[in-house]
Amino acid sequence: MTIRPLPDTLVNQIAAGEVVERPASVVKELVENALDAGATRIDIDLEEGGVRLIRIRDDGSGIAPDELPLAVARHATSKIASLDDLEAVATLGFRGEALPSIASVSRFALTSRRAGEEHGASLPVDGGKLGSVSPKSHPQGTTVEVRDLFYNVPARRKFLRAERTEFSHIEEWLRTLALARPDVELRLSHNGKASRRYRGDGGMATAERIVETLGEEFSKSTLRIDHAAAGLSLHGWIAQPTYSRASADQQYLYVNGRPVRDRSIAHAVKQAYADVLFHGRQPAYVLFLELDPRRVDVNVHPAKHEVRFRDARLIHDFVYRTLHDALAQTRAGEAPVALPSQLAASAAANAGYAQQPWPGPQQQSPLSLRIGEARAGYAQLYGQPAAPVAEFPSLPQANDGETPPLGYAIAQLHGIFILSEAADGLIVVDMHAAHERIGYEKLKAAHDGAGLRTQPLLVPQSVAVSEREADVAERETATLAELGFEVTRSGPQALTLRSVPALLAHGDTEALLRDVLADLREHGESRRIAAARDELLSTMACHGAVRAHRRLSIPEMNALLREMEATERSGQCNHGRPTWARFSLAEIDRWFLRGR
Known part of the structure; x- marks a missing residue:
């Protein structure tokens, strides 16, 4: 075959294979264009999950009539004009591929009016073939209609999923956008019925939008992150370890306002949670990373899902250190966490601790560490591990002055849980899990102090x-x-x-x-060395912790509570299980129908 240039329509359809994966991809590209045009309200109308119709209407700055054909031309854009602009991209869309790609695989219409113009103008495009621009009544802003997606590429259409599935992808992407732009009103309708509305308010804070998108349970379980260093800024919210997920469905990362997926940052977050998250669970977070646009390349993926950092190592360490330090401050008693469903699991787990054998050579970890040998070696290098509870100094029981966060012990339940009277209700502590964390943190501190x-x-x-x-x-x-x-x-x-x-x-x-x-x-x-060390120290702390069914005196219980309040990460044991739960008086009243 001789070498020849491809027809423009075929070139656009090839590009569509990279840019337009499904209806959600179309919605993403069109809504991002609307945001770049300064829209404060965006209406999204769908039919059949977006396959039959996607209509995006905005109140942005609009497009001049003579520029409508350029808007659907390949690599035509108003957002970059030079290499310097490309290296410091601050807009969401900029490559100039989206509109021509979408128009090449659908029945497409672009209608717009700029401020001050008497009327708008419309341009139809059918499968990549441009029609003529004609006048049309339209308010200020732009409307894009995409009908019969992939009608002329049947092989691509076969890969689309059921209507409900395609619609759910659009809903999820819209949730991702809503978290980043609380100032913009977003309205979604499906098959003629209103489906979702994110109210836009210039004064709305991201925290309010988080409640609106992810719910109050997530909002009540978060830690605020706000840290800047080395020209980097990280802010947002991370969920406490007790609020974990079975999947990564509540992980939102934004780089300079752009939602992205980045393996390096995901790895940093996972490492930060490694010491506090239950095995197999996923952390939840909404994080915004801000940096000089010249330090990040957003032009590495046609759909702009991924970015490439020029200082990837520095950014990985910055994110890890910021989240690691924040999670270290999750001491027991600092925030109300009511987890009654966890108590039965904790009791069942503790019931086995009393009979747990000391690991021998036949019970080695994946690193084949011999716990007995290592424990003796550790004692030689750093001294004995955590002291048993009986050696803790006893503190006064009298309720004088301000009540401590975990209150004062009043009883022990089945030799497993400590019951404590707090200022606002009842605290229940899993004594083995709590003492295990205390011993673990002491071993780590001793090791870090002595150096590697x-x-x-x-x-x-x-x-x-x-x-x-x-x-x-x-x-x-x-x-x-x-x-x-x-x-x-x-x-x-x-x-x-x-x-x-x-x-x-x-x-x-x-x-x-x-x-x-x-x-x-x-x-x-x-962090392989630190992880391997922590695995060993965690095992040592587990075996050094107080066993289930051991009776403690009231002074011993109070001493353990005070140690928990002073110990980093004491809200979870070494394996990520919660160490305590709080029941308010109002909640206890409801158990007995008091006041009804």
């Missing part, structure tokens, strides 16, 4: 790696040394390991080194 110790190997170990892994090891020699590994490159695909972290010397250090190299290659940093 390394242990030289009697015989240097040769490690076979890929050439790419060897390159990473050679480039990150200083970083590996900070993590306790002394590594040198001994060949194109070989490393020589001379020392390892002392606390992990009995584990599979070769596998650990490979995992660290993988993290350094993908994320620019690694």
Whole structure:
């Protein structure tokens, strides 16, 4: 075949394959154009999940009649004019591909009127074939109609899902937008019926929009984030660990106001929650990252779902440190958390702790760490682990002055829970889970205070790696040394390991080194050493914690409550389970129908 240029219609249909995945993609592109035009109200009318009709009407600045054909021309835009503009994009849409791509796979009409003009103008486009511009009555703003999506590309239409599924994708994207733009009113209707309205208000705060979109339960369980450093700013809300999800359905990230997906930041968030989240659960958050537009490339994905940071390593560490420090302040008693459904699970879990055997060589962790050996080694290096509850100093029981956040102990229930009288009701504490967290944090503090110790190997170990892994090891020699590994490159695909972290010397250090190299290659940093250390210390703290069915005196219970109030992350045990629950007097009154 001879080389020849493709027809414009076919070029646009090829581009549509990247930009227009489903009706939700069309809604996204058209609504973003409306926002860039300064719209304060956007109406979205759909039929059959958007397949039959998508109509977007806005009150933005509008388009001049002679510019309507340009609006549906390839790579024509009013948002960038030079390379400098492209490197500092501040608008949501800018590539100039969306409208021609959408118009090439639908029956399309664009109608608009600018302020001061007597009437509007309309341009029809059928499957990429432009009609003629004609006058049409229209208020200020723009209306875009997209009918019969993919009618001329039947293979693409076959991949669309059921009407309800396509509509749910549009609803979810609209929720994502609503969180970022509380100043804009958004109205959605489906098959002639009003479906959803996000009221727009110039004074509406994002916090109010969060209640409107994600509900009061999420709003009541959040921690406010607001931190700036190194030219970066991170603000928003993260859910406390007790409010976790089975899936990642409430994870919203915005970079300079643009909703995106970023693996590096998702990894940073996951690491920040690693020490407090129950296994298999997902954190929930709404986070806004602001930085100089020149430090982020938003032009790496046709649909603009992803971005590329010029300082990915710095941003990963900034997000991790910010969230890690915020979660460290989640001490028990600081916020009302009523989780009665968790009590039965906690009791069942604690019932097994009393008979739990000490892990032997046959019960090793994935890193093959021998807990008994490691515990003895730890005692030599850092002293004995957390003291039992009986050694805590007893505090006065008298209710003098202000009541502490967790109140004063009044009884013990089934040798598992501590019942405490608080200023506004009843506190229930899972004593094993609470003491486990206290001991764990003390062990970590002792280890961090003593610094990371390394242990030289009697015989240097040769490690076979890929050439790419060897390159990473050679480039990150200083970083590996900070993590306790002394590594040198001994060949194109070989490393020589001379020392390892002392606390992990009995584990599979070769596998650990490979995992660290993988993290350094993908994320620019690694917490594998800290995670392995924390796994070991967590096990030690679990076995050192007070057992279920042990009777405590009132002074011992009060001492444990005071320790919880002073300990970071004491709202959850080492495994992410809640350590306490609060029941207000009003809630208890409702149990007995008092006042009715």
